[in-house]
Amino acid sequence: MTHKILICDDSVSIRQMLVLTLSDTKYDVTESKDGMQALELAKQNVFDLIITDVNMPLLDGLSLVTKLRVLPNYRFKPILLLTTETDPQKKKQAKAAGATGWIIKPFDPDKLLVAIRKVLR
Amino acid sequence: MTIDLTQVRGLFFEESFENLDIMESSLLDLEIETFDEELINNIFRAAHSIKGGAGIFQLDDIVTFAHNAETLLDEIREKKHTISQTLIDLLLGVGDILRMMLLASKDEVTYDAEKVQICQNELQRILAKPVSEEIPDDIVQTEIEVPDETEKLVVKKWHIEFKPELEILKTGNDPINLFGELQELGELEVEVNVDEIPNFVDIDPQLCYLTWELILHTSATQSDIEEIFEWVIDECELDITEFNSDSSKNIKVNTENQERTEIVENTTPEIENLPDIPAPENITEKPIIKDVANKHIQSNTDSIRVGIDKIDNLINIVGELVITQSMLDQIGENFNSSDICQLQDGLAQLERNTRELQENIMRIRMLPISFSFNRFPRLVHDLSTQLGKKVELVLSGENTELDKTVLEKMSDPLVHLVRNSLDHGIELPEQRKQASKPEVGRLHLNAFHQGGSVVIQITDDGAGFDTEKIRNKAVQKGWITSEEVITEEQLHEFIFQPGFSTSEEVSDLSGRGVGMDVVRRNIRDLGGSIEVKSTVGEGSRFTIRLPLTLAILDGQLVRVGKEIFVLPLLSIIESLRVQNSLVNSFTGAVEIYKLRDDYIPILRLYKIFELEDTITKLEQGLLVIAEGDGQKIGLFVDELLSQQQIVIKNLENNYKKVQGVSGATILGTGNVALILDVTGLIQLFKNKTKSPTHLPLGAIRYE
Known part of the structure; x- marks a missing residue:
């Protein structure tokens, strides 16, 4: 079964980086450029994993997680935050919003794959 | 895993410059002593994105600088600073420095480090919270890790007690995945404890009642194991203990962060004391980027971003072109004269397609x-x-x-x-x-x-x-x-x-x-x-x-003797038959034509290009009144031919620069026609007639 991943980042280069990293994998990747777009896409499709940036226009990553968690399809789905913060406070916030985990930007392609493996088997 | 970052690198620079533009325009829109959250967030996001992207390409100096700027912006977001002109100016300066650094990195040259330092100092002075000069640890995290080979070789046995909270599944974390990841590290024995499972009727299927005891045989380090549990550390009780070693080295980890880090620090003295671990180059080296392997990047940076709709239009037109082609193909296959109407239709369609294609391709270059x-x-x-x-x-x-x-x-x-x-x-x-x-x-x-x-x-x-x-x-x-x-x-x-x-x-x-x-x-x-x-x-x-474009121009073909020239349609005001009575000849070579209230010098093209077999009597040819740079001139030609769009071919690249000629084109007949440059012709004419070159033609005085 191909896992469907939704990625969300307002930066084209980060998105490109994610797509490139995931291009040779079995994952089926969909891109979105802000939280609003991600939320819409998430409602129209069922993704197995959502990877989202935190600082974004229209709808930020944390709010996106909160909004996704109330949708029946995403109550237990893994959601990873892409963040440059290592501040424990920020991680607590992410957790409180319902995020599964986080990936520190800039990420090593291997680490990203490991992180994904931790939530998709 | 390695991936080719070349393409992303180009994107990163393009995007970063866009971000700088956003930053700048938002800064300029800020009003003094007014807190405009959206604008400030825009600015913050721009700096943040640049930092994040720069991290990917290990542009550590940019990361450091952007990080400091971001810290200030974060403080502004938290209303620790009021928006003042000084603050805006400082941030505008920050944008300039970032631009300079990015440009230098893009072209792989050095930049003025002193400027960066000055701005950095200024940032530090204004910041409420002191910032480190160091590269923020969050950014280089992946690079600092130096694999410790000696530890890898020894397989150790670890005992892991894992008691997740009931709600753990609600964050999307599944213990099974974590175990799977542990298995990647070595041999894993899993024992599940089902004691906490309530009576069947009381079971809430969304809760996790299980706890586990795991035995892991691995050469991985303790931090490798901890890393797997990184996301759930606050939602579980976790004990990681090493077996089979003397009791003093036994490590017990518990979930309270404070204690955990202390213990970890105690256990890694060897790592810290290791002699001369070569520091990763990018941290110590000056920000001079001279990576030969990256040289080829520069060649394809000159890109253009095009809206999808423009591309879609092109695809549509190409589709139509294909239809037209197959239609003409059919007519051509067994053609007889009764099909002439159809052929004409087809050709008309082809012309339309071609024109549309041309217009749309031109549009791609338009910004x-x-x-x-x-x-x-x-x-x-x-x-x-x-x-x-x-x-x-x-x-x-x-x-x-x-x-x-x-x-x-x-x-x-x-x-x-x-x-x-x-x-x-x-x-x-x-x-x-x-x-x-x-x-x-x-x-x-x-x-x-x-x-x-x-x-x-x-x-x-x-x-x-x-x-x-x-x-x-x-x-x-x-x-x-x-x-x-x-x-x-x-x-x-x-x-x-x-x-x-x-x-x-x-x-x-x-x-x-x-x-x-x-x-x-x-x-x-x-x-x-x-x-x-x-x-x-x-x-x-x-x-x-x-x-509108440099590649194509609307041209008027004119004939002088056997030569055909192209005049840019835009420069032509009117064309007329010469009435001899209106021509005045002055001493010297200059003839002036009185057109209504204007006096227009006549330039005989055949003379200036030294052509033979042409019409030499003014009343037999035509005068094309053209304007170049605000000056009018009457170009004397034999006759006007058609008007058409012509594709400009550069003359300099193929021959050399010729005054009065801006380029050349290839006509439908296959012949080359020169494109006349009216402004240049006027200059040439002034030189030939020895008129003072610094004066506008209108000011030429005649004795």
């Missing part, structure tokens, strides 16, 4: 002029502050599109004109008051389409040209005598002469005497023209006309 205009709010802000003037900048027609190359080449001339308007045009607030004008001067940049060209106007409501000064200067330069009477328009022409500057003292902004002549030359090189209208006390307006 809105806002790309160029957007830098002016900043420029005007900086300059007016520096000059102590108050200026309101009005932009309009920013969506007018023109060719990317034209746009890029117009950038410097526009900057020059804007600087001139600020420096020489708009007066100081007191002067404006005295002249009973509003204190705040107005500078208007406007762009619009007119016919086949783009017009850009720069209008100010300043003092206008000081005709007296210009006159004195012209006399001083010996261009005119002090008694000579010339029109205002002719006076204005002088500002485009090399070496002209009315500014008594040279300011560092403009008035260095290089300027308007260069501006005009640049615009002419693009096939455009510039003219100026100025009224003393009311202001000046520069009008620039540019071709």
Whole structure:
């Protein structure tokens, strides 16, 4: 079964980086450029994993997680935050919003794959 | 896993420059002592994205600098600073530094590190919270790790007790996945404890009642194991203990962060004391980027972003083209004369398709002029502050599109004109008051389409040209005598002469005497023209006309003898049969044609190009009145042929630059036709007739 991943980042280069990293994998990747777009896409499709940036226009990553968690399809789905913060406070916030985990930007392609493996088997 | 970052790198720079533009325009929109959350967030996000991207490419100096800027912006978001002009100026400066650093990294050259340091110090001074000079640890995390080979070799046995909270599944974490990941590290034994599972009726299927005990045989380090549990550390009880080693080295980890880190620190003295672990280069080395492997990146950075709709249009047209082609194919296969109508239809369709394709491809190269205009709010802000003037900048027609190359080449001339308007045009607030004008001067940049060209106007409501000064200067330069009477328009022409500057003292902004002549030359090189209208006390307006594109032009074919030339349709005013009675010949070679109230010099093309077998009697040929750079001239040709769109081929690349000829094209017949450059022809004509070159043609005096 191909896992469907939704990625969300307002930066084209980060998105490109994610797509490139995931291009040779079995994952089926969909891109979105802000939280609003991600939320819409998430409602129209069922993704197995959502990877989202935190600082974004229209709808930020944390709010996106909160909004996704109330949708029946995403109550237990893994959601990873892409963040440059290592501040424990920020991680607590992410957790409180319902995020599964986080990936520190800039990420090593291997680490990203490991992180994904931790939530998709 | 390695991936090719070349493509992403190009994207990163493109995106970062866009982010800098966003940062700058948002900063300029900020109002003093007003907290505009959206604008501040925009600025923050821009700096944040640059930092994040720079991290990918290990541009550590940029990361560090952007990080400090981000810290300040974060403090601004938290309202620790009020928005002041100093703060805005500092952040504008930060943007400039980032731009400089990014440009240097993109081109792989060095930059002025001192400037960075000065700005950095300024940032540090203003920050509420001290910042580190170091690269923020969050960014280089992945690079610092030095694999410790000695530890890898030893397989150890670990005992892991894992008691997740009931709610753990609700964050999307599944213990099974974590175990799977542990299994990647070595051999794993899993024992599940089901004691906590309640009676069947009480079970909430969304909760996790299980706890686990795991035995892991691995050569991985404790931190490798901990990392797997990183995301759930706050939602579980976790004990990681090493078996089979002496008791003093037994490590017990529990979930309280504080304690955990202490223990971890205690257990890693060997790592810290390891002699001379080579520090990763990117941390110690100066920010000089000279990676030979990355050299090829530069070649493909000149890209253009195109809206999907434009591409979709192209695909549509190509689709239609294919249909037309197959239709013509069918007709051609067994053609008989009764099909002629169909053939004509097909050809007409082909022509339509081709034209559409051409137009749409041209559109791809088109960019809105806002790309160029957007830098002016900043420029005007900086300059007016520096000059102590108050200026309101009005932009309009920013969506007018023109060719990317034209746009890029117009950038410097526009900057020059804007600087001139600020420096020489708009007066100081007191002067404006005295002249009973509003204190705040107005500078208007406007762009619009007119016919086949783009017009850009720069209008100010300043003092206008000081005709007296210009006159004195012209006399001083010996261009005119002090008694000579010339029109205002002719006076204005002088500002485009090399070496002209009315500014008594040279300011560092403009008035260095290089300027308007260069501006005009640049615009002419693009096939455009510039003219100026100025009224003393009311202001000046520069009008620039540019071709929409450099690749194709609407041409009028003319014949002179056996040669066919192309005249840009835009430069033609009218064509007429010569009435001999209206031609006046003066001493020397100059013939003047009286057209209504105008006197127009006649340029016999066959003479200037030394052609034979042509019509030499004026009344037998045609006079094409053309305009180049505000001057009119009558080009004498044998006859007019058709009008058509022609593709311009560069003459310089294939032959050499020829005055009076701007390029060449290949006609339907396969013959080459030269494209005439009216402005150049006028120059050539002036030289040949020995008219003074610095004077507009209209001012030529005849004895």
